[in-house]
Amino acid sequence: MHQPAPAPRPRVLHLAQPVDGGVARVVLDLARAQLAAGLHVTTACPDGELALQLRELGVDVHHWRAGRAPGPGLPGEVRRLVRLLDEVRPELVHAHSAKAGLAGRLAVRGRIPTVFQPHAWSFEAVGGATAALALRWERWGARWADRVVCVSEAERTTGLRAGVRAAYAVVPNGIDTARFSPGPHAPLGSAPLVVCVGRLCRQKGQDVLLEAWEQVLAAVPQARLALVGDGPDRETLQQRAHPSVRFAGAVTDVVPWYRAADLVVLPSRWEGMALAPLEALGCGRPVVLTDVDGARESLPPALAARCLVPPEDPTALAGAVAGLLSDPPLRAALGDQGRRHVLSTHDVRHTAERIAALYRELLDAAEGARPCRPEADRQTHPHVPSECRESTPS
Structure with a gap:
């Protein structure tokens, strides 16, 4: 009896910059869980320890040359991401932290489902005119995120109070409770x-x-x-x-x-x-x-x-x-x-399950809307069916 071909695995692209600290740990934990769940996980990030650890997990890692902070190199960083999107053709993009969220949303501009996770708001990290510019961007860029994922209700409230009107989801951070567990107390000396x-x-x-x-x-x-x-x-x-x-x-x-x-x-x-x-x-x-x-x-x-x-x-x-x-x-x-x-x-498995449910929601919505995608999107992302051209209003 003929067996139907298995459905293709959704391809998720994680954008990461910075590539250390909590951002790196979140990306690693999500990638590990998503690989186990059968997703095709791809990451774009600068070379370094995060890229090495992701490759060890079996993640398809693409080098994305990008600085940690916004600056004159931003247009080139966005162009490199546009080329990478054409190469990878993801069904969903998940951008982590302010810099990846900035460049990623400018590159995608809402053409495919996009998740932005601030990992703390950019406008809190700076002052003066720079903070004002960061806030203006977050207000504007929210239109190019299908979901803004906050790790706490307080973070979401901070965004709302600042005027960042977005489709929010709150998914608390989680940790690997097997790795981070009590063990022998090996004191480094006798003093507290x-x-x-x-x-x-x-x-x-x-x-x-x-x-x-x-x-x-x-x-x-x-x-x-x-x-x-x-x-x-x-x-x-x-x-x-x-x-x-x-x-x-x-x-x-x-x-x-x-x-x-x-x-x-x-x-x-x-x-x-x-x-x-x-x-x-x-x-x-x-x-x-x-x-x-x-x-x-x-x-x-x-x-x-x-x-x-x-x-x-x-x-x-x-x-x-x-x-x-x-x-x-x-x-x-x-x-x-x-x-x-x-x-x-705060078990990381709960976090991964909630992110997976969010992805399914966005991917299902995108699949339902796909026949209405404009011709420009089909050219940028060839996985959009050619018949979309016929249904696109002039």
């Missing part, structure tokens, strides 16, 4: 250890933590601090750091640092929903966070009540850190509650 994992940059607020650290040492003189990560602010931070602060640099595996920590701190100035606190909670470690977008939603009630401090408030940060360092039973209890919360709410 505070760990901060994140890119060394203004967003992550390590400068505020260093200012608070002097007050922490006044209450817990033997405490030590490890900054895990690298970035543009490293030299400046090192110049002002107390001798008890260790700069660990970028590491290939952060799990041993979480497991060695007595407390994990992330004093960010802005976020969408940071991954580092979820990873720390997955490892059973308590956290102290600044109360920025996504922080409150990422914590169980007991931790939200005790472990959130205002951003850019060194005194409040120092008080929370010193208080928890001085109370080991409370740290253990909060770490246990955090682990259970992550298992129930």
Whole structure:
């Protein structure tokens, strides 16, 4: 008996720039889940560690030469993406973070289903005239995103308050709860250890933590601090750091640092929903966070009540850190509650399932609308049927 040919696998193109930190981890986790679900996953990103890890998973990776920030090279970056779209012919594009979202939406311009995931809004990262330009773009560019995926209700609210009118979907961040799990506590010495994992940059607020650290040492003189990560602010931070602060640099595996920590701190100035606190909670470690977008939603009630401090408030940060360092039973209890919360709410499998459902919705809608695609779209994306030319209004 004749067997019908299997339906072609949908081809999803992930655009990524930047290619480190939380963006890279989200792209890797989604690619892994989507490959397992039978999608044809392609990624366009600059060369580097992310590209290598994606290729190891079996992802079709295309080199996209693009800088981290907007600049005079943007027109060339967009042109390169247009050529890449013609080559890959994806059914859906998922652009991650501000730069890929900018270049990607300019290249696609709504011709195929497009998902934009800010991973924190671009206009929060800058000030003055640059912030105004970024906000104008986000308001304008929203028309070229079939969905804007926010990782927290707070991130969506920030967009709405800023006037970014879009078709939003909220999909909380998730982590690999098997990888980020409690393990042997391998202390790096006998003194209490505070760990901060994140890119060394203004967003992550390590400068505020260093200012608070002097007050922490006044209450817990033997405490030590490890900054895990690298970035543009490293030299400046090192110049002002107390001798008890260790700069660990970028590491290939952060799990041993979480497991060695007595407390994990992330004093960010802005976020969408940071991954580092979820990873720390997955490892059973308590956290102290600044109360920025996504922080409150990422914590169980007991931790939200005790472990959130205002951003850019060194005194409040120092008080929370010193208080928890001085109370080991409370740290253990909060770490246990955090682990259970992550298992129930922030497992990456739940995140991948919700993104997959969103893709299906958009692809089904595009399939239903395909006969009405204009001739210009057929020329740019040859997978659009030729009969569309006959049904296109003049």
